[in-house]
Every structure is written in C-alpha cells, then in structure tokens.
Amino acid sequence: MSRFDETSGxxxxxxxxxxxxxxxxxxxxxxxxELQKAGxxxxxxxxxxxxxxxxxxxxxxxxxxxxxxxxxxxxxxxAAEYLRKHHPNEAVWVLGEGGLIEELQESGIPLASxxxxxxxxxxxxxxxxxxHDLDQAFQAVMNGARIIATxxxxxxxxxxxxxxxxxxxxxAIEATTGKTPEVVVGKPSVHMFECAxxxxxxxxxxxxxxxxxxxxxxxxGKYGIKTALVLSGNTTIEMISDVERPxxxxxxSLKDLAGT
Amino acid sequence: MSRFDETSGxxxxxxxxxxxxxxxxxxxxxxxxELQKAGxxxxxxxxxxxxxxxxxxxxxxxxxxxxxxxxxxxxxxxAAEYLRKHHPNEAVWVLGEGGLIEELQESGIPLASxxxxxxxxxxxxxxxxxxHDLDQAFQAVMNGARIIATxxxxxxxxxxxxxxxxxxxxxAIEATTGKTPEVVVGKPSVHMFECAxxxxxxxxxxxxxxxxxxxxxxxxGKYGIKTALVLSGNTTIEMISDVERPxxxxxxSLKDLAGT
Numbered sequence: 001m002s003r004f005d006e007t008s009g010x011x012x013x014x015x016x017x018x019x020x021x022x023x024x025x026x027x028x029x030x031x032x033x034e035l036q037k038a039g040x041x042x043x044x045x046x047x048x049x050x051x052x053x054x055x056x057x058x059x060x061x062x063x064x065x066x067x068x069x070x071x072x073x074x075x076x077x078x079a080a081e082y083l084r085k086h087h088p089n090e091a092v093w094v095l096g097e098g099g100l101i102e103e104l105q106e107s108g109i110p111l112a113s114x115x116x117x118x119x120x121x122x123x124x125x126x127x128x129x130x131x132h133d134l135d136q137a138f139q140a141v142m143n144g145a146r147i148i149a150t151x152x153x154x155x156x157x158x159x160x161x162x163x164x165x166x167x168x169x170x171x172a173i174e175a176t177t178g179k180t181p182e183v184v185v186g187k188p189s190v191h192m193f194e195c196a197x198x199x200x201x202x203x204x205x206x207x208x209x210x211x212x213x214x215x216x217x218x219x220x221g222k223y224g225i226k227t228a229l230v231l232s233g234n235t236t237i238e239m240i241s242d243v244e245r246p247x248x249x250x251x252x253s254l255k256d257l258a259g260t
Numbered sequence: 261m262s263r264f265d266e267t268s269g270x271x272x273x274x275x276x277x278x279x280x281x282x283x284x285x286x287x288x289x290x291x292x293x294e295l296q297k298a299g300x301x302x303x304x305x306x307x308x309x310x311x312x313x314x315x316x317x318x319x320x321x322x323x324x325x326x327x328x329x330x331x332x333x334x335x336x337x338x339a340a341e342y343l344r345k346h347h348p349n350e351a352v353w354v355l356g357e358g359g360l361i362e363e364l365q366e367s368g369i370p371l372a373s374x375x376x377x378x379x380x381x382x383x384x385x386x387x388x389x390x391x392h393d394l395d396q397a398f399q400a401v402m403n404g405a406r407i408i409a410t411x412x413x414x415x416x417x418x419x420x421x422x423x424x425x426x427x428x429x430x431x432a433i434e435a436t437t438g439k440t441p442e443v444v445v446g447k448p449s450v451h452m453f454e455c456a457x458x459x460x461x462x463x464x465x466x467x468x469x470x471x472x473x474x475x476x477x478x479x480x481g482k483y484g485i486k487t488a489l490v491l492s493g494n495t496t497i498e499m500i501s502d503v504e505r506p507x508x509x510x511x512x513s514l515k516d517l518a519g520t
Contacts, residue, residue: 131389131424138415138424154436155398164391164398164436171435172428176414 007226009202010035011073013187013211014046014056016233017254021157022059025232027255029064034258042071043199045209047186047216049075049124049150049166051099052106071199075150076100078185078195079122080107082148091117093145095137095169096124100150115140123173123181124150125166134172141177151186187211188219208248210257214239218247230254267486269462270295271333273447273471274306274316276493277514281417282319285492287515289324294518302331303459305469307446307476309335309384309410309426311359312366331459335410336360338445338455339382340367342408351377353405355397355429356384360410375400383433383441384410385426394432401437411446447471448479468508470517474499478507490514 012018018028035042044067046056053069053076060067076099083092084107091112094101100122104111112118121140126133141147149170155162174180185191200207204224211217212233221227222245229235229247232254240246251257272278278288295302304327306316313329313336320327336359343352344367351372354361360382364371372378381400386393401407409430415422434440445451460467464484471477472493481487482505489495489507492514500506511517 127391129391129394131387134389134428135420135424138428139420142415142422154438155402160395160399162402164395164432167435168394168398168432171431171433172424173431174435175427175431176424178414 004208007040007206007208009041009043009200009207011043011045011196011200011207011209011220011225012254013209013213013217014044015048015157016212017210017230018044018060018065019063020233021159024063024065025253027253027258031254031258032065032067036066041200041202042067043196044072045187045192045196045211046073047075047151047153049079049100049186050097050127051076052102053077054102055099073192073196073199074103075186075192076103076124077107078191079124079148079150080104080109081195082183082185082191083107083109083120083122087120090119092120092122093118093137093140094122095129095133095173096122096126096150097128100124112140115145116143118143118145121145121147121173122150123147123166123169125156126169129169134169137169137173138176141173141179147173147179147181148183148185149181150184152181152184153186187216188222190223193220193223210254214243214247218243218245221245221248228257230257264468267300267466267468269301269303269460269467271303271305271456271460271467271469271480271485272514273469273473273477274304275308275417276472277470277490278304278325279323280493281419284323284325285513287513291514291518292325292327296326301460301462302327303456304332305447305452305456305471306333307335307411307413309339309360309446310357310387311336312362313337314362315359333452333456333459334363335446335452336363336384337367338451339384339408339410340364340369341455342443342445342451343367343369343380343382347380350379352380352382353378353397353400354382355389355393355433356382356386356410357388360384372400375405376403378403378405381405381407381433382410383407383426383429385416386429389429394429397429397433398436401433401439407433407439407441408443408445409441410444412441412444413446447476448482450483453480453483470514474503474507478503478505481505481508488517490517
C-alpha cells in the first residue's frame with residue numbers, strides 16, 4: 001500500500017472492477033477491506049440506475065464487501081440529488097425500476113400521478129418495460145416533461161452476453177418525441193464526480209478512481225483525480241494507446257492494486 | 261362520378277380517410293360502394309403493419325365496407341412480399357404483432373427460431389412489446405440481422421390522443437445497435453406503390469390516390485398517379501401551401517369525392 005501513501009480516497013467502479021453481473025471478481029472483497037484497514041476512504045461508483053444504494057449495499061454485504069449505502073454512488077441517487085438541488089418540488093414521471101423510485105423518494109422528489117402532470121421524465125434501464133410504460137413516458141414528454149437520464153449505455157453484460165440498456169428506453173422516447181435528455185448524470189459527468197467528492201470529503205490530489213472503462217472511469221481524470229485502470233472488465237492493455245487521456249496506473253485487477 | 265370518367269382505379273387510404281381509430285368516417289362505406297358500382301377498381305392502402313389483410317378485411321366487412329383481403333395493401337403484406345421477392349428463404353425475426361407474422365407466413369418467409377439465426381429483423385408497431393421482445397430484437401441485430409420496417413411513424417391516433425408508434429420500437433434498436441433500417445416499405449415508398457399497382461392492374465394515368473396525409477398519400481403523386489386530398493384526417497386546407505407537390509383535388513371527405 002506504500003505506493004499509494006499520497007492517495008487517501010478511492011472511488012471504485014463496481015461493474016467489471018468489483019463484480020461482473022453480480023459475481024464478485026476474485027480478490028475484490030479482500031482488496032476493499034485492505035484499503036479500508038489502511039485508513040483509506042473508499043466509495044463505490046456505478047452507472048446503474050436500476051437499484052437504490054440500500055439495495056446494492058445489501059447485495060455487496062452478502063458477498064463480504066462492507067460499504068454503507070452512503071458510500072455507494074449510483075446514478076439513481078445522483079439523478080435524484082440533481083433534481084433536488086436544481087429543480088426542487090418539480091414532479092417527475094419514472095421510466096425505470098423500483099430502486100430508482102426509492103432514491104427519488106429518499107431525496108424528496110414528488111412523483112406525478114399522471115404522465116401529463118410531470119415536469120421531468122427520469123429514464124433508466126427498465127428490464128420489465130412494457131409498451132404501456134413507453135407510451136406513458138411518451139405522453140409525459142409530449143406534454144412538456146424535460147428528460148433526465150441516469151446514463152446512456154447501449155448494452156450491459158447479462159446472462160445472454162450483452163442486453164439492451166438505457167439507450168434503448170431513451171431511443172424509443174427520443175425517436176418519437178424528437179426530444180433529447182437535458183441531463184445524463186452517469187460517469188464521467190460532473191454530477192457523478194461532485195456527488196462522489198461530497199462523500200469522500202477529500203482533495204482531488206489525494207483521490208484516485210479505479211475502474212475498467214476508459215470512457216467512463218478513466219475519463220474522470222479530467223477533474224484532476226488520479227486514475228487506475230483494471231483489466232478485469234471490458235478493456236485490454238492494447239486499447240490504452242487509442243485514448244487521449246491514458247490512465248496513471250494499470251493493474252490486472254483490484255487485487256493487484258491493493259497488494260502494491 | 262362523371263368528373264372522374266378518366267380515372268378507373270382508386271387507391272384509398274384507410275386511417276383518416278375511411279376510418280379514424282376503427283370508427284368509420286361518415287359516408288365512407290357508401291362512397292366506396294358507389295365507386296365500385298360505377299365500375300371503378302378500388303384498393304385500400306394503409307401503413308399499418310400490425311394487422312394482416314384478412315384481419316382488416318374482416319373488420320371493414322363488419323362496418324359495411326366490402327373489400328377482399330387482396331384489395332387491402334398493408335405494410336405487413338408489402339414487407340413480406342419485399343422479402344419474398346428480394347431475399348427468398350432468408351429467415352426473419354419479428355418485433356411486431358400477430359397480423360405481421362400471419363402475412364410473413366402467407367408469403368412463405370421462414371421464421372427464425374432464435375434471434376441469432378435471423379438474416380432480417382422485421383419491425384412494426386407492437387402494442388404488447390416487453391423488455392424481452394426488445395432484447396431479442398437487439399440480439400438479432402447484434403448477430404448480423406439486417407433491419408426492415410413496415411413504416412416509421414412516430415405516433416398514431418389512439419384513445420389517449422396519440423400513442424407511441426413504430427419509431428419507438430425502431431428507436432430502441434437503432435440507439436443500441438447503431439444500425440438503421442435498410443428498407444421502410446410504408447407510403448410513399450415505391451414498394452407500396454408497386455404492390456398497389458400490381459393489384460389494380462391499371463395505368464398510372466388512370467389511377468388516383470385518395471388520402472388525408474400530404475407526406476404519405478399525396479406524396480405518391482411522384483409516381484405519376486393523380487392525387488386527391490381529403491380533409492377528414494390530419495390535414496387542413498392551410499397546410500397545402502407549404503408543400504412542394506400539392507394535391508390535384510381537395511375534398512372535405514370521401515363522400516364528397518364519390519358524390520361528384
């Protein structure tokens with residue numbers, strides 16, 4: 001850990017770094033524990049907008065990863081906080097799942113009882129979406145609701161390999177209403193970054209993001225934090241040469257970072 | 261009818277011309293009967309890809325409009341015929357309803373048993389669409405299926421006013437796969453025109469299209485047929501001044517055309 005004496009805060013991506021489709025990556029639980037034991041502050045970061053922080057904390061707990069809900073920064077929470085800060089008391093319609101609704105309620109965002117009454121449509125992945133849900137979201141936007149999305153990923157790793165993600169829900173609404181999201185809060189957005197730094201209470205110089213994605217994790221280096229790429233997810237070492245902002249460090253997996 | 265002595269074939273749009281959301285427009289049944297009695301050939305034309313011709317003929321029959329299934333040109337049928345002519349024996353995956361599947365089967369198009377095995381994804385409105393359906397269609401395209409769409413309308417008139425249409429299904433697939441349809445058969449495409457003329461067996465000079473849409477019906481004038489706009493649907497008389505190709509005739513409704 002001596003190599004990271006000057007780093008006191010770690011933002012750790014979940015998908016492809018800590019787990020893959022909810023299966024822990026070897027050594028991930030122990031690595032997070034080692035960082036915590038060494039006195040580092042650790043927060044997890046994920047573009048998932050389907051779950052609440054409470055839900056993810058509980059799943060991680062079962063797998064031996066101890067993080068409080070507040071130390072888990074999800075786009076469901078960040079979207080809710082964005083609305084609370086910038087558009088308080090504006091009612092929303094949700095095209096998404098229960099975890100997202102839980103976060104909106106926790107942030108005190110009013111849920112519209114009819115699509116027509118919503119000032120905002122909040123869009124995330126909805127793996128139970130139906131025609132009726134899409135049509136309700138369409139009605140909301142046609143009646144003036146602005147669009148905020150948790151993220152805009154095209155696909156996510158599933159039991160089928162890849163499955164259709166938020167971009168599918170958004171694509172349906174965009175193509176039929178001609179409207180696009182005004183805000184997408186997922187990494188590498190400043191909204192996600194600010195939420196994470198609020199939680200860590202650390203200077204950017206002392207903070208590092210660890211993740212498997214060049215586009216969403218390593219791209220957060222633009223805010224001045226250090227970056228470490230892990231090769232346990234979607235990125236291979238060869239892909240680094242193509243990017244404008246290469247990572248400061250590269251590790252096989254989280255285990256190798258914690259073991260240094 | 262003397263005014264139309266030189267017109268022997270009528271292509272009559274359904275939505276907004278003969279009916280509105282399956283409610284007959286006043287005088288439409290009688291007008292079609294008058295045209296038929298006067299010895300005119302009549303075929304109905306619709307961008308709907310949800311139904312089969314047999315289904316629509318049966319609904320029209322109940323309302324007093326006598327047209328054989330073969331005299332009803334729907335995009336479900338035109339898409340099936342396009343595939344039969346240009347890509348025989350190539351298996352398809354369907355993101356759409358039972359009527360579309362019926363037409364594909366009638367044209368002898370093989371249905372793939374797995375999305376991965378499909379050479380084509382056929383997309384139409386699917387008012388019962390689920391996440392699973394969207395994901396299956398996504399799998400088909402990610403595995404190389406090309407896209408054909410019955411039409412690309414954003415919305416259709418429903419009990420709610422407007423509801424999300426084919427562009428929603430297509431938008432979900434396009435946004436997540438990065439692929440667009442190679443063929444859209446709906447009016448004013450040449451595929452729809454050729455199918456209709458095959459049925460009428462008439463020269464273009466002796467044929468007229470009657471419909472309520474400048475973009476899809478009156479635009480068919482580009483193939484050399486005469487055009488008559490009816491104001492019983494989505495178009496007002498003021499909108500004519502904006503178009504490159506104004507209609508040859510304008511009538512309040514089908515009744516006024518047949519009464520001339």
